[in-house]
Amino acid sequence: MDRVDKAEILKVGERAPEIKPDLIAVEEPLEIRIGFGAEQQREQRSISVTMRTPGHDFELALGFLFTENIILSYDEVVSIRYCQGTGKQAEKENVVRVELSPSVQIDFKKIERHFYTSSSCGVCSKTSIDAVKTGCPVISSALKIDENVIHQAPDILRAEQRVFEYTGGLHAAGLFNKQGELMIMREDVGRHNALDKLVGTALVKQMIPLSDYFVLVSGRAxxxxxxxxxxxxxxxxxxxxxxxxxxxxxxxxxxxxxLGFVRNQSFNVYCGRERLAYENKN
Known part of the structure; x- marks a missing residue:
């Protein structure tokens, strides 16, 4: 499925209005279903519908399940595939089913989030902020990053945003090592989808926990x-x-x-300043 579509627009500016071709980012719904339960009593449940840019759908589903604390590792995933029997051609690559190991126990009563989210905001339907924090680890990494590595990261990330280059309409999330090398980059119309795609990719690559890396997002935090x-x-x-x-x-x-406002060779440190190495500019 393409991530870029064509459109005919009326361009209004300093010159006379003119009709021109344009490129726009594709946005499609993705339904995430899980298969779970004992081998002889498998069940299926739809747990999320999110508006996303097609591409890296399996990683998006895996990242979502992991960051929502539904799975703890990639080892708990038996298989992942598109559902073919949805009955509608338009849904052919818009429904993903993740088969979980029979050993995975899911208490749906403890999943307090209503999983139907939009591409712009995924946390609005949380019934409790405390529920979001459940499962979050306290970070103990001794990672230290030179300030120049942070300054260079936005340009590196921007250079890899292929779809943004055409459309100007996508968020990006990039995973960098401490030397400033871009390890993984993902784009999506939804900022949380871009990050889920990144985390899902890292999960498959057995890189998690990402203790030796930092993440840069193209929008707000x-x-x-x-x-x-x-x-x-x-x-x-x-x-x-x-x-x-x-x-x-x-x-x-x-x-x-x-860190916030990472741009134009400047940034603000809101907490955790001990992980940054600064130049002596006196």
Whole structure:
């Protein structure tokens, strides 16, 4: 399924309005279903519908299940596939089923989140902020990052945003090592989807916990993005935009370093300043 679509637009500007071709980011719903239970008594349940940019759908589903504390490792996944029997051609690659090991126990009463989310906000339907924190580890990583590595990261991430280059309409999440090398990059119309795709990829690669890496997101740092990064063991999260008050509080509570406004050779450190090495500029 394509991630970019064509559109015909009326361009209005300094010159006379003119009709021109344009490229736009594709947005489609993805339903995530899980198969669970004993081998002879398998059940299926739909747990999420999210609006996403097609691509890396399996990683998105895996990252979502992991950051929501439904699975603890990739070893708990038996298989993952698109559902073919949905009855509608349009749904052919928009429904994913993740088969979980019979050993995985799921208490749906403890999953307090209503999983039907939009691409712009995934945490609004939480019934309790405390429920979001359940399962988040306290970060103990001794990672230390040179400030110049942080300064360079936005340009490196931006250079790899292929779909954004065409459409200007996608968020990105990048995983960097302490030398500033980009290890994984994912794009999506939803900022939390981009991060779930990144975490799902790291899960498959057996990289989690991500104790020796930092994450950069192209937009603002929301409470949910910090929570997802904490679940993956990320010690430092940087954002091109601003963090929210809840994001700062959560990062502080769980010993994560949180940076905001990472752009133009500058950034703000909201908590966890001990993980940064600064130049002596006196």
């Amino acid at each position: 929301s409470f949910e993005l910090v929570q997802k990064s904490l679940m993956a063991g990320v010690p430092l999260m940087a954002a091109v935009g601003a963090p929210s008050s809840l994001a700062v509080a959560l990062a502080t509570d769980f010993n994560m370093t949180l």
